[in-house]
Amino acid sequence: MIVDLAQSVGTGETVAFWILAPLALGGAIGLVLARSAIHAALMLALTMMCLAVFYIMQSAPFLGFVQIMVYTGAIMMLFLFVLMLFGRDSKDSMFETLRGQRFFAICLGIGLAALLASGLAHAVTGLTIAAGPPTVEGAGGESNVAAIAENLFTTYIFPFEVMSGVLTVAAVGALMFAHVARKGEARNQRQASRERFAPGNYPGPLPGPGVFATSDSTATPALLPDGTVEQQSLSEYVPPRQLTAAEAAPKKTEGRDER
Amino acid sequence: MNDPVWLMLIKGVAVFVVLVLLVLFTIWYERRVVAVMQVRPGPNRNGPFGLLQSLADGLKLAFKEDLMPRTADKVLFIAAPLIAVTCAFTAFAVIPMGPEVSVFGQETALQLADFEVSVLVILACSALGVYGIVLAGWSSGSAYSLLGALRAAAQVISYEIALGLAVLAVFFQSQLMSTGAIVEAQAEGVPLQFGGFELTLPGWYFLILAPSFVIFVIAMIGETNRAPFDLPEAESELVAGFGTEYSSLKYASFFLAEYVNMVTMSALCVTLFLGGWAAPFPNSWWPGANEGWMPLVWFFGKVLAFLFLYVWLRGTLPRLRYDQFMRLGWKVLVPLSLVWIMVLAAINLGVVAEETSVRIAFIGGALIAIVALIFFWPSRKPYEPPTEPDTGLGGFPVPPLDLVVPPSPRGLTEIDHGGNGTAAVGAADDGTGGREREPFSGNQASPRGKEE
Numbered sequence: 196m197i198v199d200l201a202q203s204v205g206t207g208e209t210v211a212f213w214i215l216a217p218l219a220l221g222g223a224i225g226l227v228l229a230r231s232a233i234h235a236a237l238m239l240a241l242t243m244m245c246l247a248v249f250y251i252m253q254s255a256p257f258l259g260f261v262q263i264m265v266y267t268g269a270i271m272m273l274f275l276f277v278l279m280l281f282g283r284d285s286k287d288s289m290f291e292t293l294r295g296q297r298f299f300a301i302c303l304g305i306g307l308a309a310l311l312a313s314g315l316a317h318a319v320t321g322l323t324i325a326a327g328p329p330t331v332e333g334a335g336g337e338s339n340v341a342a343i344a345e346n347l348f349t350t351y352i353f354p355f356e357v358m359s360g361v362l363t364v365a366a367v368g369a370l371m372f373a374h375v376a377r378k379g380e381a382r383n384q385r386q387a388s389r390e391r392f393a394p395g396n397y398p399g400p401l402p403g404p405g406v407f408a409t410s411d412s413t414a415t416p417a418l419l420p421d422g423t424v425e426q427q428s429l430s431e432y433v434p435p436r437q438l439t440a441a442e443a444a445p446k447k448t449e450g451r452d453e454r
Numbered sequence: 455m456n457d458p459v460w461l462m463l464i465k466g467v468a469v470f471v472v473l474v475l476l477v478l479f480t481i482w483y484e485r486r487v488v489a490v491m492q493v494r495p496g497p498n499r500n501g502p503f504g505l506l507q508s509l510a511d512g513l514k515l516a517f518k519e520d521l522m523p524r525t526a527d528k529v530l531f532i533a534a535p536l537i538a539v540t541c542a543f544t545a546f547a548v549i550p551m552g553p554e555v556s557v558f559g560q561e562t563a564l565q566l567a568d569f570e571v572s573v574l575v576i577l578a579c580s581a582l583g584v585y586g587i588v589l590a591g592w593s594s595g596s597a598y599s600l601l602g603a604l605r606a607a608a609q610v611i612s613y614e615i616a617l618g619l620a621v622l623a624v625f626f627q628s629q630l631m632s633t634g635a636i637v638e639a640q641a642e643g644v645p646l647q648f649g650g651f652e653l654t655l656p657g658w659y660f661l662i663l664a665p666s667f668v669i670f671v672i673a674m675i676g677e678t679n680r681a682p683f684d685l686p687e688a689e690s691e692l693v694a695g696f697g698t699e700y701s702s703l704k705y706a707s708f709f710l711a712e713y714v715n716m717v718t719m720s721a722l723c724v725t726l727f728l729g730g731w732a733a734p735f736p737n738s739w740w741p742g743a744n745e746g747w748m749p750l751v752w753f754f755g756k757v758l759a760f761l762f763l764y765v766w767l768r769g770t771l772p773r774l775r776y777d778q779f780m781r782l783g784w785k786v787l788v789p790l791s792l793v794w795i796m797v798l799a800a801i802n803l804g805v806v807a808e809e810t811s812v813r814i815a816f817i818g819g820a821l822i823a824i825v826a827l828i829f830f831w832p833s834r835k836p837y838e839p840p841t842e843p844d845t846g847l848g849g850f851p852v853p854p855l856d857l858v859v860p861p862s863p864r865g866l867t868e869i870d871h872g873g874n875g876t877a878a879v880g881a882a883d884d885g886t887g888g889r890e891r892e893p894f895s896g897n898q899a900s901p902r903g904k905e906e
Contacts, residue, residue: 260574268581
């Protein structure tokens, strides 16, 4: 049945399929196996883009490009935005917190795969290849976009509106969680200036740390013209200590052997 | 759009060559125009008018040492510039540059590809192109790069919404999503009648959809990371932002992608709002102006005008602060676009409505919405000058308000002879009594002293 269907597609579509299907599958497997969160997200983006090209190949260009714009372009970009804040070297911990978690996960995974496969097998029996995409008379002639619009705003208007409502609630809820009320009144410019120049406060910026040829650490004190340490350049949070000779020695630059 | 394969190959190569040449030209153009604005000559040594300067710079860039930081993610570090360049070049494929012409006996439109939703290709490509910038920043393994990447991600998500809403207005008006068809739809004029006096306005959408045009232009500059919105690579804050760790050809790729994106966005704006390749004057003036190869002149003329706008903005406007930039995107451009889309929909419904009462209700409602928007637009509280001058706290080191400008040292002797100088200096001294008290000695601001 499926074999018959597969044989009736054109050469171009077949070639594209055999290039993109391994890519999509590889992306999906890579998503699970990748250790770094960013790599996993990129693998997901790859799978999404392959799916988008499949849509375009099957005469649904609008759906395909919207998939690229919305999912790959906007949603995955938001994912990346959050993941990038984690730091580059954060990797998945492979430590099991629940006993036997891996075993049950594999069992349930196989069960889910079996369910999906059987469902899919039921769904694809009796499929035929449509003559072309569904079209409706639109402004620019027969149009697939108009057909999507008609379906979306007549038959599926209720689920569509429910989805938009749910998404709006989710966005407002996220804002509520993230919102932090300001403590106290906002200081205006005059108050800030008064506080800055109040007696007992030094109005200028503190002197920066000392930058020498041997060290550019923020813990290095700045020196006054007479060679003594400028006390204000010392951070209150870095405890003073004596450096060992090895620490005080100039650091080597990478890639070149010194002498 | 059923071209033979050889013709598609020729077109593909032609698009590539045109883009690369335009990039070389734009870099020189930008430097020269900014130079003229700053009253200096600009590059004028290599070739006529310095035209070969960008070629020389490009060659020099290619021969520089290619560095990769030790902490870089190798694969992504190399892939990022490739993604940026590929997406930038792909987007231009759907831009119509002219009407049907004959190439070696084959009738074809001056456009590489066109189909039902071709405008979305450009939006999708610009959305994917940002992956190049974001991944470049992340994979470099440096703080400045990462900050640039974060900014790029946030910036593109914000400004893509405004850009998409502006394009949506064009979709509304033309009911088309194909670049070629949108250009053709703008060819018809809009007849207007004022009591017997007939006037045909050009059908270009920048007139009918003026708010969308303005929003599109602002958002497209944000989308291409150009000044005053070039926060991902703000050199005064982030060294070179996402490109800090890049050198040689990889850096050149980002440069190329940025300029190709500028050209593509300009071309998209011309296509959507400025009639594409149509001549900028009524058809009756020169009947042959919109046929054959002539439209290429109009098209590239309009694109160059937009590139000039890019350069002009860069030459005049300072970079926005990040919060100002985000506020402009989310609190001004997006709400404005949303209201404008609703107004446009109401007007369009009103125009096609059968009954007069429905018509009045829709159009009147839209007008009321516009007036309400203008009326209730939140404005800044005007500055109220204080009723009495601020005397400050005790020892507050404010210069006196009646400060007299001290005399120039060069003229001092002369003034002393005349006897006027002493009076001026005395007046200044009267006001600065607080200064002599020396309110701050240097010792009190030590770290320990602050806690007390």
